[in-house]
Amino acid sequence: MSVSSVHLAADAYMVCLTHALSTEREEVMGLCIGEVSDVDPNRTVHISAVIMLRRSDKRKDRVEISPEQLSAASTEAERLAVQLNRPMRVVGWYHSHPHITVWPSHVDVQTQQSYQFMDDCFVGLIFAVFNEDKATKRHQVQVTCFQSINQSPEGEPPMYERIEIPLHILPNDTMSRPCLESLVELPQIFSQEEQEAYSRTLGEGLDLTTCIHNGTVYMQSLSHLMEVLSGSLVQTLENRVQYNKNKVKRLKEEKEQLEKEIEEFHQKNPK
Structure with a gap:
């Protein structure tokens, strides 16, 4: 496994969740910016900022990230690296699942695999929102982090399945400037x-x-x-x-x- 765990800053988590809760009609998406610790083979992904993406095609069950958006996110990561004096890069993507399960669909797994071809540390986050808990009758929010792995024997056509990555939300008392800037961009998007x-x-x-x-x-x-x-x-x-x-x-x-x-x-x- 390329990634052993993911550490998501609380303010970045709040931005993702706010974005996910902004609409229950279609899925929304964004990119995660952070860094990867290479201290040992079991690498940890640290997410400290996110970029909300504008949807060119609104569909209830599908989100797509264009090459132009990936390029723009990489440029933003470089800007943040200079601003924060840390090696920042695009380390993952997130999207919402309104009214459906938190688990990635086969399309999500395939999309995740395409990103891992470029970066084996790339991770995916899914926020399941607007789902009602049958016991308490209250709306609940579920979050999962995953990667894609080929389960086919060697020589056979690839068959990709999800593998869950432990996700830890790290508390912080303040909101970073990059997260604040992303949050106020939501109405504009x-x-x-x-x-x-x-x-x-x-x-x-x-x-x-x-x-x-x-x-x-x-x-x-x-x-x-x-x-x-x-x-x-x-x-x-x-x-x-x-x-x-x-x-x-x-x-x-x-x-x-x-x-x-x-x-x-x-x-x-x-x-």
């Missing part, structure tokens, strides 16, 4: 998708009623994005700001208390 879909409806020969209808649907979609997506995103960021303010306040109080204790110590123990 969906707006661009709606714009492209609307542009495809424009053409010669359309009657006035159809044009008005298409324009109305487009404006309704944008309004829905503002209400559902942007509103909750702003609320999340405001909560983060308040959390940071409370943390700064606590740290200042601890600092004052420590300074007081140091002063009392010096008074009791003069040189």
Whole structure:
């Protein structure tokens, strides 16, 4: 096995999950950026940033990453490597499974294998969302990490199957700038998708009623994005700001208390 485990930073996990929960009608996808530790043969993939990708073709059960998107992600990884002074690269991909099982389909396994041909440390993450737990009647989120492996005997046609990779979500108290930038891009990505879909409806020969209808649907979609997506995103960021303010306040109080204790110590123990 090329990869023994995957460490996913909590802020990167939040970005992936937010993206997965942004729509329950179609699958969404993105690329993972990080580094691979080569200390021993059982390598560990560290994911610290993600890039959300715009869908050129919205389908309920299929996602595709174009070569142009991979190239752009590689360029972004190089930029982050300079910014963070660490060897960053594209180390995986993620996509959502709304209303279906978390396990990868045969298409997902084949897609994963194609990436592993280029990089044997490349991993895949799947976020299963909008599924109801039958016992509690509550929505649950499931996440899996996998690679593809050929199970056919030597000389036989390849038969690829998934192999699950242990996934560890590493907590952190702050949100990194790359993850914050990815998060605030989400409304823009969906707006661009709606714009492209609307542009495809424009053409010669359309009657006035159809044009008005298409324009109305487009404006309704944008309004829905503002209400559902942007509103909750702003609320999340405001909560983060308040959390940071409370943390700064606590740290200042601890600092004052420590300074007081140091002063009392010096008074009791003069040189």
